[in-house]
Amino acid sequence: VEELLKHKAAIYRPNTYGAGQGITYDPETLKVIWEQLALQSGVRLLYHALVVDVIREGDTIQGVVIASKAGLFRLTAQVVIDASGDADVAARMDVPFESSRDVPIQSLTTTFKLINVDVEKAKNVKKAELHAKMQQAAEWGYDLPRKEGSVHLTPLPGVMATNMTRVRDVDPLDIQQLTQAEIEGRRQAMEYSRFLIERIPGYEKAALGGLSVQIGVRESRRIFGEYRLSRDDVLSARKFSDAIAQCGAPIEEHHAGQDTRWEYLPEGETYHIPYRCLLPQKAEGLLVAGRCLSADHDAHASVRSMGQCMAMGQAAGAAAVIALQHNTHPRAVAIPELQSTLRRLGAILD
Ligand SMILES: Cc1cc2nc3c(=O)[nH]c(=O)nc-3n(C[C@H](O)[C@H](O)[C@H](O)COP(=O)(O)OP(=O)(O)OC[C@H]3O[C@@H](n4cnc5c(N)ncnc54)[C@H](O)[C@@H]3O)c2cc1C
Known part of the structure; x- marks a missing residue:
């Protein structure tokens, strides 16, 4: 965290659900910091x-x-x-x-980032308002399996990070199911970003700026x-x-x-x-x-x-x-x- 802060690549935030202090970081910078720390400690990568x-x-x-x-x-x-x-x-x-x-295990999530967001405007959107619009989204023609997704500030200008998609009933130890889950997670990321851009204030000029390296397996x-x-x-x-x-x-x-x-x-x-x-x-x-x-x-x-x-x-x-x-x-x-x-x-x- 100290190294991230030195690189202006982390911000403290109240945890979304009240569970203590949160730290949001830029994962690209973290990759380099971890490599340097490991190498300085004599680790062979x-x-x-x-x-x-x-x-x-x-x-x-x-x-x-x-x-x-x-x-x-x-x-x-x-x-x-x-x-x-x-x-x-x-x-x-x-x-x-x-x-x-x-x-049964937890669902999988492909996270994604939106770039060129009007962050000042976007951060004023209350969670209840976002969730209410997600509930209504089906009527407007969006396919959003999860109605309680979250979107977070990042240390990068104009960039918001999401935890929204939900790919359920997947056995992550089965590579055929995992492959299908990757495909479905990316499809959902496109759909959720379309919803944010078209329906949520602050995202009018935003674009999908990156998908997680691979779908996130929780369990x-x-x-x-x-x-x-x-x-x-x-x-x-x-x-x-x-x-x-x-x-x-x-x-x-x-x-x-x-x-x-x-x-x-x-x-x-x-x-x-x-x-x-x-x-x-x-x-x-x-x-x-x-x-x-x-x-x-x-x-x-x-x-x-x-x-x-x-x-x-x-x-x-x-x-x-x-x-x-x-x-x-x-x-x-x-x-x-x-x-x-x-x-x-x-x-x-x-
Ligand atoms: C979508 C999502 C959002 C989350 N959000 C949060 C959050 O906001 N805050 C929070 O605290 N936690 C969050 N979590 C939980 C947290 O990120 C994970 O539980 C945690 O990172 C797991 O860490 P890990 O090191 O055990 O495993 P992983 O992070 O899964 O790391 C395992 C590593 O081992 C490597 N590996 C796997 N198999 C092999 C192999 N056979 N040979 C060589 N290498 C291998 C993988 O490539 C990977 O690099 C989230 C999880 C998900 C999926």
């Missing part, structure tokens, strides 16, 4: 490579197999962190998980870890002795209907994310971080937000280093050592 298999000795992971234009390669490692969102590595290790194949596989974060943990703001991060975000479920389900924690409260949610059952040497953590559907709908995914990544990275230093597995990492390392790195645990 490798793009254009997809993990397609694991190298294992029994239940212990020893590395991954990547597919690239130059063929297949083996990357060996003492600790592997699966931050694939879809738990691709964990699934190859045959760890227990729940997925879109077992239970696919969730592993079963040493602990499974539950809906009750979230809504009762439960605390854990092995906390590696906190979360105050509400349950935000983009189900298959026309609206979105929101359920809040008690005012001002947060719950803890336990380290055990990053530790898959039946696999050694493996950590997961991000939206594939061990959580039930409702808890996941709260904990999957970006800040928490980054905090999980930081915790998994710190745990991996400690495991290497002690020549042991992530499961054996001492919690006090992990927590003091995280506090030293600036993590907010309490």
